[in-house]
Amino acid sequence: MYDITGAVSLWDHLAETSKPIIIYGMGDGAQKILDVCSLKNVKISGFMASDDFVRGHSFAGFEVKKLSDIERQFGDCIILVAFGTHIDEVIQRIIAISDRHELYAPDVPVIGGGLFTKEYAEEHRAELERVYSMLADEKSKQVFDGWLEYRITGRIHPLLRNQTDKAEGYEILxxxxxxxxxxxxxxxxxxxxxxxxxxxxxxxxxxxxxxxxxxxxxxxxxxxxxxxxxxxxxxxxxxxxxxxxxxxxxxxxxxxxxxxxxxxxxxxxxxxxxxxxxxxxxxxxxxxxxxxxxxxxxxxxxxxxxxxxxxxxxxxxxxxLYHRTEDMFALPIKVTELNPSYKLYLRQHPYIPAWDMNLYCI
The missing domain is CATH 3.40.50.150 (Vaccinia Virus protein VP39)
Known part of the structure; x- marks a missing residue:
């Protein structure tokens, strides 16, 4: 299983960096990330949106700007993706930004409270290791490792390298x-x-x-x-x-x-x-x-x-398996308690952040 102890915590890194931090997006996701930043003493320097969405908007007292304007104002900066997407064109745009800037997609729960941090992972290590050991194939373990790395570090590439089309899920079923x-x-x-x-x-x-x-x-x-x-x-x-x-x-x-x-x-x-x-x-x-x-x-x-x-x-x-902070370990454990004979397969279909993460039980 992914090395939790040696992982670099996203929130610790953001609290310590000297780079300007920009939130990419508006709405509920941006507000959740802004709230966590406030709790973690992370300073936000601005907000940005895709060029097509910049029409004089403001968010949390900041003018929402285009990336080009952000770059002129701040130069090198950290970008935090604050929305979800499965659209390939948008995913490719996010990847292109990550080639130019340090970029993360902070993991915040869709529903409910709590935050999946390095400390949370350490606290629930036994459940995580239990679920990892129950997975039926190597691909599922790779998906699990990538998911765990992403949730602690905020980096998108551990997610992207393990994503598969929905067709593979239906093949399992x-x-x-x-x-x-x-x-x-x-x-x-x-x-x-x-x-x-x-x-x-x-x-x-x-x-x-x-x-x-x-x-x-x-x-x-x-x-x-x-x-x-x-x-x-x-x-x-x-x-x-x-x-x-x-x-x-x-x-x-x-x-x-x-x-x-x-x-x-x-x-x-x-x-x-x-x-x-x-x-x-x-x-x-x-x-x-x-x-x-x-x-x-x-x-x-x-x-x-x-x-x-x-x-x-x-x-x-x-x-x-992506709505609540504990879903990734609590739900597989619950399923196997209901039917211990299930074989468990894990697949994530193209999405940023770690949404559309599905458990297939056969």
């Missing part, structure tokens, strides 16, 4: 034409479309859960040709039991619904009560052969709500 598929976090039906493409449109049944009303309606429209008997849906979030939870509605893929933390300032109009269902309750006695979990930080609860199905049917699983 080896889906057939008679699958009963449960899509937890079905979004607008895009992963159902992928599933149908992989299986040539052949399947037994599809069960889909999506909590966001707009996304749910899109999914139903896109897949209107599927028979209601074969395509069973519910406008609800995946959880450990059947209940109602308060959420903040944000829309979009990466944070469509996030738990509302009482006492945290938020526009009251965005707080919604959402129906939550366990998969065990939703599918009842149906035999499930494949489950996808991408539920925006609720993967642990969704696994708890699938205990009966997993123990009874031993379905293939695809589990997202």
């Amino acid at each position: 080896d889906l057939g034409g008679n699958e009963t598929y449960a899509d937890l976090g079905a979004y607008n039906g895009d992963t159902i479309t992928e599933f149908l493409e992989v299986t040539g449109g052949q399947f037994n049944k599809i069960f889909a859960m999506e909590p966001d009303g707009k996304n749910y309606s899109k999914m139903k429209r896109i897949h209107y040709k599927l028979s209601p008997y074969d395509f069973r849906t519910v406008n609800a979030g995946a959880w450990s039991c059947d209940t109602v939870c308060e959420f903040i509605s944000k829309g979009g893929r990466n944070s469509s619904l996030i738990p509302y933390e009482k006492g945290k300032p938020v526009n009251p109009s965005r707080i919604k009560e959402i129906e939550m269902r366990s998969l065990d309750s939703f599918v009842k006695d149906e035999r499930i052969t494949y489950i996808k979990y991408d539920v925006e930080g609720s993967e642990s609860e969704a696994l708890d709500g699938s205990k009966t199905v997993i123990k009874r049917d031993k379905p293939k699983l695809l589990v997202s």
